[in-house]
Amino acid sequence: MTTRTETLPALAEVFREHGYAGTSLALISAATGLGKGSLYHLFPGGKAEMAACVIEEIDAWFEANLYRPLREQDPPERAISKMFESVERYFRSGRRVCLVGVLALGTSRDLFAEAVRSYFVRWVDALAVALRRVGHNDAASAALAEEIVAQIQGAIVLARALDEPALFTRALATLRSRVATAAG
Amino acid sequence: MTTRTETLPALAEVFREHGYAGTSLALISAATGLGKGSLYHLFPGGKAEMAACVIEEIDAWFEANLYRPLREQDPPERAISKMFESVERYFRSGRRVCLVGVLALGTSRDLFAEAVRSYFVRWVDALAVALRRVGHNDAASAALAEEIVAQIQGAIVLARALDEPALFTRALATLRSRVATAAG
DNA sequence: CCATCTTTGTACCGATCGGTACAAACCCGC
């Protein structure tokens, strides 16, 4: 007996690796060790439902581990610092791709438009709240938050393209120091 | 009679829209108006060759319109400014995706690893050269160049995710002013 | 106007796609 939640990490990894279009049921079956029977028992909606569940879990993880602390945790500086730590760990120093980012670039964006949108809106907003709590004015917070999230996404692209994970770590360090000096 | 070069723009658009895995010969046929016969006549290597040709053309375009000016054109400030203009236009204010970036995120990266790597390495390097020519020291130039290219890629992701092209334009404006003030 | 060579549409190939049907294997309360 296998539960949905147990399969989600493997599912997520497959979707990250191959994108939505590139992920076949054969790949999913291999990655999870489950036959089609089990897969369609767990996810009657097929591939689309699997992807939706994966996104939902990712979203929940970010909400609990990043967004909420950014909005609520004191001191905000610490929440921001934790965010960078979590991001570094979650994306495996740029070796792991952001599934939501990948979906945003593809045609599959239409299928998951609202989830993709919400993920990024809430990330940017939560970060802006934290920056405001640190002492920035509204406009600067919003702008910097946008810039930071974009920089993280871009660093993933670049780190993968150059096959140079250090670039990702470096980008995060730069962002950290930028937040620190801007806050001073 | 149709030449290879004539089909490349349509081909590029399809690959951008659907990614490598998501692009089927049926889509290609529809986008180019060419049957399989013609397609395989022009590109005996099939899908892989088509994508390779598209990348090559994109690469050549960036080399001629961005990289070379960044390295050679005087004054460098003008070359950098032109780069931002070209990027804004080329990526249609973030409505159009960067194919090379998309490939970098997917499994197809392996197929085109060297081309993808070279595209970004040369972009970063050319921009670093320009920044050095403006007066930055070596380390600062390299770091800023990396940051700018990553920011552009990330802004594309974010602009698409939020369906908000203005975000892309805004990101470019911020980068411009950052280059300007850093240069002062 | 014909012979030749290039370009194109179409029919077809085996493989694989996402998805369904369903019976065997399994687990459970009893």
Next chain:
DNA sequence: GCGGGTTTGTACCGATCGGTACAAAGATGG
């Protein structure tokens, strides 16, 4: 250990995949 509901493997579906074969159609040189 037996009956009933759940979980799973497998065979199969039509559609589509990337790619090939090939003959009709178009252009080209004489």
